[in-house]
Amino acid sequence: xxxxxxxxxxxxxxxxxxxxxxxxxxxxxxxxxxxxxxxxxxxxxxxxxxxxxxxxxxxxxxxxxxxxxxxxxxxxxxxxxxxxxx
Numbered sequence: 001x002x003x004x005x006x007x008x009x010x011x012x013x014x015x016x017x018x019x020x021x022x023x024x025x026x027x028x029x030x031x032x033x034x035x036x037x038x039x040x041x042x043x044x045x046x047x048x049x050x051x052x053x054x055x056x057x058x059x060x061x062x063x064x065x066x067x068x069x070x071x072x073x074x075x076x077x078x079x080x081x082x083x084x085x086x
Contacts, residue, residue: 021050025046028046
């Protein structure tokens, strides 16, 4: 049951990060005239959000996802082997 909640939390957190990144971009595009031209804090925030969004996508679709799948497969094979020896 703990593993289920961990997965739900991971996917929910990933969705929140991705959605917040795109909402921020859309708001910046729509309200571009009200954003001060020299607003480095805002641009830094969008850069950080973009970096975090990239990390989330790479985790779920990149090598970390493949590594997690491999670990789950190995754990399943070990459990099967332990059950056969009992």
